[in-house]
Each structure stands twice: as C-alpha cells, then as structure tokens.
Amino acid sequence: MRKIKTAVIGSGFMGKVHTEAIRRLGNVDVVAVAASPARDARLVAHHFDVPHSTGNWKSLIEDPEVEAVHLCTPNALHYPMAKAFMEHGKHVLCEKPLAVSSAEAAEMVKLAKEHKVVNATNHNLRYYPVVQHVRAMIEAGELGEVLVVQGTYSQDWLLYDTDYNWRIEARDNGPSRVVGDIGSHWMDMIQHLTGLRITAVCADLQTFHKTRKKPKGSIETFAGKKLSPEDYEEIPVLTEDFASVLVRLGDRARGAYTVSQVSAGNKNRFQFEIYGTKCGVKWNQEVPDELWIGHRNMPNQVIMKDPSLLSGRAPGYADLPGGHSEGYDDTHKQLFKRFYNRILHPHSPIEFPTFEDGLRGMKLIEAVMESHARQGWVELG
Numbered sequence: 001m002r003k004i005k006t007a008v009i010g011s012g013f014m015g016k017v018h019t020e021a022i023r024r025l026g027n028v029d030v031v032a033v034a035a036s037p038a039r040d041a042r043l044v045a046h047h048f049d050v051p052h053s054t055g056n057w058k059s060l061i062e063d064p065e066v067e068a069v070h071l072c073t074p075n076a077l078h079y080p081m082a083k084a085f086m087e088h089g090k091h092v093l094c095e096k097p098l099a100v101s102s103a104e105a106a107e108m109v110k111l112a113k114e115h116k117v118v119n120a121t122n123h124n125l126r127y128y129p130v131v132q133h134v135r136a137m138i139e140a141g142e143l144g145e146v147l148v149v150q151g152t153y154s155q156d157w158l159l160y161d162t163d164y165n166w167r168i169e170a171r172d173n174g175p176s177r178v179v180g181d182i183g184s185h186w187m188d189m190i191q192h193l194t195g196l197r198i199t200a201v202c203a204d205l206q207t208f209h210k211t212r213k214k215p216k217g218s219i220e221t222f223a224g225k226k227l228s229p230e231d232y233e234e235i236p237v238l239t240e241d242f243a244s245v246l247v248r249l250g251d252r253a254r255g256a257y258t259v260s261q262v263s264a265g266n267k268n269r270f271q272f273e274i275y276g277t278k279c280g281v282k283w284n285q286e287v288p289d290e291l292w293i294g295h296r297n298m299p300n301q302v303i304m305k306d307p308s309l310l311s312g313r314a315p316g317y318a319d320l321p322g323g324h325s326e327g328y329d330d331t332h333k334q335l336f337k338r339f340y341n342r343i344l345h346p347h348s349p350i351e352f353p354t355f356e357d358g359l360r361g362m363k364l365i366e367a368v369m370e371s372h373a374r375q376g377w378v379e380l381g
C-alpha cells in the first residue's frame with residue numbers, strides 16, 4: 001500500500017485534531033508539523049511522534065517528501081499558505097472559512113485548477129452518519145419538497161469581555177467572526193443536505209462587547225477559561241458576537257438561523273431543522289447519534305445511529321456499530337479518508353467539500369455582512 005506523506009500547519013485546536021485524525025487513516029503519514037512559535041510545533045510533534053517540526057512553514061514548500069498539507073491556522077493565513085503550497089504542486093486541505101474574502105477564495109479555486117491539485121474545505125460537520133442519513137432521506141424524497149429550514153449554531157465561549165481569541169481581531173480572522181466561523185458551517189450544511197442554493201439573505205448582527213480584554217500572552221481556541229483576569233489590555237472589537245439571518249433557498253423554500261458565541265450554556269449546539277411537505281427532521285450536534293423525525297398524522301420518532309438501519313450511502317459514513325457514538329473527531333477522519341482517496345485514485349468521485357464550496361461560503365458570508373450594513377435583502381448571483 002502506498003503511503004502519502006503530509007504536513008500539518010498549525011498546532012492549536014485544529015492542528016491536533018487533524019494530526020490525530022490523519023493518524024487513524026492508516027495510509028497517510030504526518031511527516032512534519034509547522035507552527036509559530038516553533039516551540040508549539042515541537043511540542044505537538046513530540047506528542048504525536050511526528051519526525052519533523054518547524055517554526056517556519058515556508059521551509060516545507062519545496063520539501064519533495066510532502067505531498068499534501070493541512071492548513072489549520074488563523075483564517076488570514078489560509079490564502080498565502082495555500083497559494084505557496086499549490087504553486088509547488090501540493091494538495092491542500094484547508095480549514096474553514098476558506099479565506100478572508102471571496103476574492104482570495106476565487107484565486108485559490110483558480111490556482112487549484114491551474115496546478116491540478118486536490119483541494120478541500122474542511123466542512124467536517126457534513127460527515128456525521130446521522131447527517132448523511134438525512135441527506136439520503138431528502139434524496140429519496142422522504143421529506144417531500146423542502147419548505148422551511150431553521151436552526152442555530154450557538155456557543156458561549158466568548159460570553160465575557162475577558163474571553164479572548166485571535167478570532168476577535170479582523171486582522172487574523174477577517175471581517176466577519178461569528179458568521180464566518182460557525183455560520184459558514186450552518187450555511188454549508190443546509191445547502192449540502194437540501195441540494196438547494198441560498199439565493200438571498202437578510203441579516204442583523206450585534207457586537208455586544210465593543211471592547212475586550214486581550215491577554216498579553218498568546219492562547220489557543222477555548223483556552224480562555226483557564227486564564228486569570230490579570231495581564232489583559234483593552235482592545236476595540238470590530239467583529240460580531242451574534243447574527244440572525246433570514247434565508248431564501250431554491251425557488252420557494254424559506255428559513256432563518258442564528259449564530260452566537262455569547263449564548264450561556266450552549267457549547268457547540270449546531271442545530272438544523274428541515275421541514276418538507278411530507279415530514280420534518282431535527283438534529284443537534286451535541287447529541288449527534290439521534291435524529292428527530294416529525295410527522296403530521298402519526299407519532300413523531302427519534303431514531304438512533306445504527307449503520308444497519310441508515311439509508312442510502314450513509315452506512316459508509318459510520319465505522320462503529322449502533323450504540324457506540326461517532327462524534328466530532330470521526331467527522332474529520334471521514335472527510336480526510338475521502339480527500340486522500342482522491343489523491344490516490346484521481347478518477348474517483350469527489351466526496352468532500354472543495355475550494356469551490358469554500359468560495360460559495362465566502363460569498364455568502366460577504367452577502368450577510370453587506371445585508372447588515374445595508375439593512376436589507378442581498379441576492380446572490
């Protein structure tokens with residue numbers, strides 16, 4: 001079996017999740033970790049027994065051993081990193097949101113085509129087995145025509161003004177925080193499942209903390225809870241804490257979602273509800289093995305993940321028997337498996353979100369921002 005050699009750029013929350021998930025594939029070796037400062041890369045490489053670490057990601061661009069890279073760095077670094085690696089023929093799996101603007105994302109799509117590299121945007125949440133069961137139900141017509149979509153992605157880790165992360169600052173994050181960070185997942189998911197495109201948005205955004213207390217040292221995602229209130233500096237906040245967004249999908253479906261990083265008690269409550277002419281479904285990432293199916297003329301159901309009972313292609317997204325949870329970590333493994341399969345077998349189907357999907361996501365994020373600025377509906381081309 002040929003083994004692909006890959007490098008992970010970023011050693012924070014996602015860098016570690018990616019490294020671990022790649023390890024589980026079997027046919028891919030992580031040969032290097034890059035991060036800044038170099039010490040962080042060293043620590044992660046040591047922990048996962050990766051042979052090489054570096055504080056300078058550019059040193060990997062021309063490394064002939066590295067065939068593919070995973071970009072797990074703050075959003076503003078996705079474009080320059082992806083560009084440099086693609087220009088040297090490396091396949092790129094990039095975290096979401098794909099870039100900080102649709103112009104950058106469009107350039108990434110162009111470069112991927114020019115250099116014929118496999119490219120993916122890490123919308124991993126598509127890969128829960130029960131989510132794929134919903135997709136199969138919709139494809140088989142079990143919901144009927146989709147009329148209404150509703151949902152939320154609610155977190156609480158930035159509730160206090162002492163909570164800080166690089167996402168707060170537009171320089172590292174891009175102009176949109178909550179919509180770009182987690183609204184991007186919601187919009188990708190709803191389009192992936194329904195097969196419908198979001199055609200227009202109308203949004204209202206709020207930044208509750210106009211200033212936040214920034215710790216003087218650097219910290220990782222979700223690590224804010226461990227810090228004491230000393231050693232902060234007050235910084236202005238230009239990115240949003242909350243958004244509510246009305247959406248139009250396809251010819252006549254309608255919907256709405258909220259995204260929040262300040263909703264106490266919600267950790268990663270990513271929820272979608274899809275209602276069709278025949279029945280409805282409701283799913284919440286915090287209980288990922290369960291699916292609620294709502295009926296008008298008979299009792300509602302709650303079904304549980306069991307590969308032998310899932311429909312269509314969904315069993316192929318579950319590696320464990322029913323009753324054994326498959327969660328967030330497993331979604332990355334499922335996406336990566338398909339990404340590397342495409343590298344090994346260039347004529348196999350593309351079963352993962354590409355840079356094209358990431359570009360579509362960036363256009364939607366920009367439309368949401370524009371809608372809020374104009375206080376009105378924005379249509380997408």
Ligand SMILES: NC(=O)c1ccc[n+]([C@@H]2O[C@H](COP(=O)([O-])OP(=O)(O)OC[C@H]3O[C@@H](n4cnc5c(N)ncnc54)[C@H](O)[C@@H]3O)[C@@H](O)[C@H]2O)c1
Nearest residue numbers: 010011012013014035036072073074075095096097220221
């Ligand atoms: N798909 C998901 O579910 C999901 C979840 C969380 C984050 N993300 C995305 O992953 C990306 C990283 O987020 P995170 O939460 O892991 O952040 P993090 O702060 O935990 O980690 C960021 C990493 O980037 C590295 N870095 C910063 N500047 C660098 C440079 N110049 N060279 C090399 N490395 C550098 C840091 O060393 C750090 O290891 C973001 O784009 C984010 O949107 C995706």
